[in-house]
Structures are given as structure tokens and as C-alpha cells.
Amino acid sequence: MNSGLFKFLNLVLYRANSELRSEATRTYAGYLWWILEPLMSLVIYYVAFKYIFHRETPHFALFLFIGIVLYRFFAGTVTRSATSISGSTGLIQLVYIHKSIFPLSVVMVNLVKFMVTFLLVLIITWLVGIPPSWAYLALPGLVALILLTTVGASMICAAITPFFPDFRLILDTIMHLLVFLSGIFFDIGNLSPSMQAILRLNPIAAIIEQFRSILLYGRWPELKQLVPALIISGVFLAVGWLLIHRFNRNFPKIG
């Protein structure tokens, strides 16, 4: 059993590693795209909200960038995972591997990219003159939380698409909606209390909010506001794992 788990992890890591290398050879700028892509969406949001809507949030660029980096990690991973099993029909007909390997490799790929861009977030934070604080000690916990939420959602979506291919398109719409419901370009804390409570049911919104309060204001996260996110990520994980495990040997039969 132990050697089985070891092989499983090895395969996830090796697949992720291969994917990262292959991807880099597909473009001229290669690994540079890991930071160019989020920076480009930062520019778009910044121009739109600073110069068209005249947003006056302090450190607005950094405020935006934190939201963008976290949202992109979640949305990018889930969207790619959704087609990870359905896009591997050839392979899963030939060898038996546990199908959770497909979304998990996508998560690993994007986790590496996320870590790099997150480092960039920290550097920018220090460059604009906000010093590190003890609250940084809570960052690994928050990263773990968004990681678990992403793993759960990715496994659910990966399990649905093979049976229901239209889901991929529906998911695009959901992710688009999530841009507006996650407080990427506004502060949830400024809304009416009932609206705040509703938006914090979205784990991504709650997590982005706490990341900002740590990085921008040096405040410890407010656990109470993370409770829905914790519960939902737990549910996602359980449902995602059960779905993939239940249909593990059914996926190769769908054609």
C-alpha cells in the first residue's frame, strides 16, 4: 500500500514536471509567461478601475494583484482540470491509473506557477513600502486552504466533464461570474453586512480578503470569516474524491 502511494505521488510529480517543461518549450518567452500573464491582467484591471472608475483604494495595484493571483490559481486550475480526464481518453484506455492523478497533476503544475507569482506579490509588497509582519506566519495556512479548495473543485469538475461535456462551457460562465463575486477589484468589507455574509460563502472571496488583510495591513486572519470556506473546501474534497473514486473504472468506458 505504501509503495502504491509512493508510486502515485511520483507519477503526479513527474507528470506535473513534464507538463511544466513541455509548456515552456511551446512559447518564445517560456517560463517568463508565469509572471507575464498575471501582470497583463493586472494592467487591464488597473487601467479600468483606476482611470475609468477612479477607484481610490490605497495601494490599489497591489490590492488588485493579490486578488488576481489567487483567483487565477483557482480558476485556471479548475478549468484545466475539468478537461484533464476527458482529454486523456487514449491513455486511460491503455493503462490503469487512478484518475485523480489527472486533476492532481494540473494542480501541481499551477501550484508551482502560483508560488512564483506569489513571491512576486511579496516582493511588490516590500517595494511599495509595506514591511513584513508576524501575521505572515498565517500565510502557509491560507495557502493550504486555497490549495485544498482548488483540489476539491478540480476533482469534482474533472469527474463531471467526461459524462457531461457541456459542463466545460458552463464552467467558463461560472468562472466569469466568480470574477465579480470574489472581490478581486473591490473590498468586500465595504459592502452591507448581509452582502458581506453572502459573499464570504464563496471560499475564494473569503480567502482573498484574508490574504489582503495580512499583506496590506499586517492583521491576523479572522477565523470566523473563514469558517464557510473551511466547510466548503472540506465538502469539495470529499465529494471530488468520492466521485473520481466511484467512477475510476467507468471513465475508460465513455466514448
Add this chain to the structure above:
Amino acid sequence: MKGVAFDLKNVGVCYRKAASLPWKANKFWALHDISFQVHRGETLGVIGRNGAGKSTLLKVLADIIRPDKGSIDRAALTVTMLSLGAGFAPRLTGRKNIFLCGLLLGMDKQHISKRVDDIIALADIGDFIDEPIRHYSSGMRARLGFSIAYYVNTDIILIDEALATGDQAFKEKASGLIKEKIKSDHTVVLVTHSMNLVKDLCDRVIHIENGHSLPELPVEKSIERHLM
């Protein structure tokens, strides 16, 4: 006989079409009723027309899919379907693909590291091993795939017409190696259209028609029935 490797009873497998409406007929039974046993150490041939369900049967044996009816009992043995170049990443070097493909076939990393030079030697692709495999000819790719599969350590080997790879010289070398493996005490299930191969290599033969296994006959008789 050293015990039973597989025991299939009335196995049926049903495929579903994706994106079909639930109230439309979207089921297709590839296997209806298959019963046979595979004993340890023997070489079993599987014959039948195209579309009879031979490949589906191999997938059931490889535990890639589960039967929708009937049952299969399996001994606690490792089973590998010899699939050539499963999961190759075209932008990575041959060397990296040896690891990727080896891990997919269930080898562990140390075993691959130990075998990597043998694999490269058998594939006979020289310096190209450190080039991305999208620059390979299809023959080179097939040779690399075969060489990786050849070094998988497994109790039971499932072969789906995998003997035909690469150019004539390599084909002969490959089928020689496969025959050696088959003649050793490995348990082998061989799906093939070549009756000569069946006559040469198989201890027993299963004949499948339209998803049903026909009553078992001795190898010679079974081939006659198939050719009728």
C-alpha cells in the same frame, strides 16, 4: 498448474456514449457472456473477428474497466498490458519519456533508473535519446515504446497485436524477444489475428464471437472453427 490467475464468469461489458440523451438508446454491450480461466504460467490466445470484443476483454483483464455483469476473480499478481508509447509527451526528450512512460506502466523510479541504459540500447536510437521525441520518426518512437514495455517487471503480460512495430529488422528482433518472454514462465494473454502465432505459442485458445466465448476446444480444432 500453479493456480488460477483469472477466473471469469459470465462477464459482460457495456459502453455508454457521452453526451447522449438519457432516454435514447445509448448503451452498447461489447461483451455479453464470457467465461474462462487463465492458469498461472500458461499462454492463452484470444481469437475472433474484428469487433468481437477482444480488446475490451483485455481491458477487463488489465483492470482498466470493470464488468457490468458477471464476475472476475484475480490472483494477487501484477498485470501489465503491453501498450507502446502510452502517455508519451512529444516535447520531452526520449530519456524523460522513458521515465514518464515507465511510471505509467507501474515501474518504480529506481527500477527505471537501473534499466534506462538497457532500454536505450534495445531501442537503438543513439544520440537521439536526448532530443524531444516529436523529432523522432514513427519507427523510432515505436522502438522506444516497445523497449520500455519490454523491461516492465510484471507477473502477467497482456499483448494486443503488439508484435508489429518498427522496420522489418526490429520487428524480427521484437517478436523474438516477445516469444522468449512468452516461453518463460510468464503468464501471457495474447490477442492476435495470426493463426501461426497461436499455433506456435499458445497452450490454450479462447474464441470470442459477438461478445460470447465459444466452448473451448484444443488449439488446432479451435483454429479450424475460427477459419470456417
